[in-house]
Amino acid sequence: MEANLIDKSVIETGEMVLNMGPQHPSTHGVLRLKIHTDGEVVSKIEPIIGYLHRCFEKHCEKLSYEQIVPFTDRCDYLASMHMDHAYSIAVERLLDIELPGRVEYIRVIIAELQRIASHLVAVGTFGLDVGAITPFTWTIRDRERVLDLFETLCGARLLYNYIWPGGVSHDLPPKFIERTLDFLDYFDPQIDELNNLLTTNKIFIERTADVGILPPEVGINFGVSGPSLRGSGVNFDLRKNEPYSIYSKFDFDVPLGRGEMGTIGDTWDRYYVRVLEMRESAKIIRQACAQLPDGDVHAALPKKIRPNAGEVYGRYESARGDVGFYIMSNGKNIPMRLKMRSPAFCNLSVLSEISEGWMISDVIAILGSLDIVLGEIDR
Amino acid sequence: MTFEEIVAFLDNKANGKSSVIEGKTVILVSPENWSEISSILKNESKLNFDYLMCISAYDKGDNKVYGAAYNFYSTVNSHYLEVWVEVEDGTSIPSVAELWKAADWHEREAYDMMGIKFEGHPDLRRILLSDDWEGYPLRKNYKEPDYYHGLPVPKDKSYWD
Numbered sequence: 001m002e003a004n005l006i007d008k009s010v011i012e013t014g015e016m017v018l019n020m021g022p023q024h025p026s027t028h029g030v031l032r033l034k035i036h037t038d039g040e041v042v043s044k045i046e047p048i049i050g051y052l053h054r055c056f057e058k059h060c061e062k063l064s065y066e067q068i069v070p071f072t073d074r075c076d077y078l079a080s081m082h083m084d085h086a087y088s089i090a091v092e093r094l095l096d097i098e099l100p101g102r103v104e105y106i107r108v109i110i111a112e113l114q115r116i117a118s119h120l121v122a123v124g125t126f127g128l129d130v131g132a133i134t135p136f137t138w139t140i141r142d143r144e145r146v147l148d149l150f151e152t153l154c155g156a157r158l159l160y161n162y163i164w165p166g167g168v169s170h171d172l173p174p175k176f177i178e179r180t181l182d183f184l185d186y187f188d189p190q191i192d193e194l195n196n197l198l199t200t201n202k203i204f205i206e207r208t209a210d211v212g213i214l215p216p217e218v219g220i221n222f223g224v225s226g227p228s229l230r231g232s233g234v235n236f237d238l239r240k241n242e243p244y245s246i247y248s249k250f251d252f253d254v255p256l257g258r259g260e261m262g263t264i265g266d267t268w269d270r271y272y273v274r275v276l277e278m279r280e281s282a283k284i285i286r287q288a289c290a291q292l293p294d295g296d297v298h299a300a301l302p303k304k305i306r307p308n309a310g311e312v313y314g315r316y317e318s319a320r321g322d323v324g325f326y327i328m329s330n331g332k333n334i335p336m337r338l339k340m341r342s343p344a345f346c347n348l349s350v351l352s353e354i355s356e357g358w359m360i361s362d363v364i365a366i367l368g369s370l371d372i373v374l375g376e377i378d379r
Numbered sequence: 380m381t382f383e384e385i386v387a388f389l390d391n392k393a394n395g396k397s398s399v400i401e402g403k404t405v406i407l408v409s410p411e412n413w414s415e416i417s418s419i420l421k422n423e424s425k426l427n428f429d430y431l432m433c434i435s436a437y438d439k440g441d442n443k444v445y446g447a448a449y450n451f452y453s454t455v456n457s458h459y460l461e462v463w464v465e466v467e468d469g470t471s472i473p474s475v476a477e478l479w480k481a482a483d484w485h486e487r488e489a490y491d492m493m494g495i496k497f498e499g500h501p502d503l504r505r506i507l508l509s510d511d512w513e514g515y516p517l518r519k520n521y522k523e524p525d526y527y528h529g530l531p532v533p534k535d536k537s538y539w540d
Contacts, residue, residue, distance in 0.1 A: 049506065049507065050505075050506060050507035050508060050509070053507045055516065057492070057517060058516055058517060061517075218480075220429050220454055221429070221479060221480045222480045223430065223431055223479070223480075223481030234454070236454060241457065242457075310403070311403070311405070311448070311461075313432070313433070313450050313459075315432070322432070324432055324450070326433055326435045326448065326450065328435075328448075336437075336440075337438070337517075339435035341432055341433035341450075345484065346481055346484070349480070349481065349483065350480075378507060
């Protein structure tokens with residue numbers, strides 16, 4: 001006869017709340033997740049953010065337009081150039097100034113190099129999240145080459161303060177274009193190696209395919225943007241749909257999630273869109289380098305930025321998605337109100353929705369595939 | 380659709396419930412009419428504003444009127460719209476988190492930073508600051524506290540100059 005050793009009436013079978021973070025390697029920064037679980041199945045996630053809040057918007061109300069650029073650098077520290085570029089485009093629209101052609105080309109080359117660097121971190125750390133250590137060292141090694149290029153450009157490796165409203169801080173250094181093309185020649189085969197090592201790896205596909213599916217209409221409703229939305233098959237890229245700067249001059253494709261390994265919009269698709277985007281960025285850089293005109297990069301730099309009273313909402317396709325700078329000016333040299341629409345902020349808000357019903361280990365994969373940067377979420 | 384066409388469409392559907400701000404391509408809606416106008420923006424197939432990009436709370440500086448600027452985009456029709464909803468301090472704006480899930484966190488941020496209350500929001504708490512924070516930092520009349528949890532806040536700003 002089987003002895004009833006366990007008194008089942010005292011075993012709690014209700015919901016358990018598991019705390020993850022704020023100090024946790026898989027949360028990509030100081031993010032805390034309150035995970036409501038039933039067994040190991042997730043029923044709800046409450047992301048708790050704000051640990052990195054540095055009062056960016058309040059600071060902006062006390063700084064002149066030129067002084068804000070170093071602050072935008074520190075929002076998304078993995079894609080600082082994109083933040084500067086986005087902010088500069090918004091201010092230029094407010095000022096209504098025309099830029100010299102060389103500035104636009106330099107900006108596009110730099111922005112696409114930055115996109116490669118940022119996606120390399122995203123792809124590498126995503127591998128790390130699901131247990132693949134080697135790809136991370138490879139992607140970081142390649143990113144280092146981009147950072148070396150940026151170092152010759154402006155002296156900084158992470159926070160550049162390079163793209164200013166009205167221009168860029170320095171012209172390109174000698175041989176920058178040759179070095180960039182050398183890097184691209186080196187980089188193209190590296191993507192194939194990455195695909196061999198990680199993308200088509202059986203274990204990796206097992207962990208990521210069919211996991212955390214984001215339906216397109218849910219993504220749009222939650223305001224998800226960038227590669228995370230394109231992974232769901234939504235053909236929306238601001239560089240293509242609403243070309244800012246000079247993106248309309250270049251020939252490139254917008255990679256979309258096609259559900260090759262599972263369902264459209266799963267974590268594998270979001271990952272693979274980033275890999276493909278690096279190829280497209282390389283394509284844009286090659287075209288821009290070939291067409292780069294001569295000229296003065298400081299021609300349009302205003303002495304003092306004092307826009308007329310009014311509002312502007314500037315959109316920009318950064319590595320993480322649709323960055324928006326909403327600037328309200330009252331005619332002074334400091335903005336009356338500056339609000340930054342952070343793409344990762346909106347992307348993170350969908351986490352609870354798409355993690356429901358998955359295991360805790362899958363939540364790590366889903367979070368990694370959303371590619372969040374806490375500096376940008378908390379501002 | 381251009382801005383003028385959107386305004387004409389709204390006038391046709393809900394006459395007198397929205398107005399155009401002079402000299403701007405912005406629609407001003409009062410809080411009483413906002414739930415009706417917002418559902419028209421979302422559900423009418425000609426407008427179809429399915430993508431709420433941003434909600435920016437703003438303070439005009441008179442310590443009385445606070446506003447929220449909504450920036451909409453339609454991924455289907457590729458047009459934009461900016462809507463301002465202004466309230467006096469103490470009254471609330473109807474929440475649109477039911478229509479656009481993106482509004483959930485943006486409204487929480489507006490509440491956190493500017494103290495605008497959103498009626499019908501599922502979970503209106505502070506989002507970036509800690510729950511015990513006092514005051515709304517992005518208001519123009521906000522004063523930095525002298526103490527936080529008994530710790531003095533350094534106020535020496537000589538190094539700024």
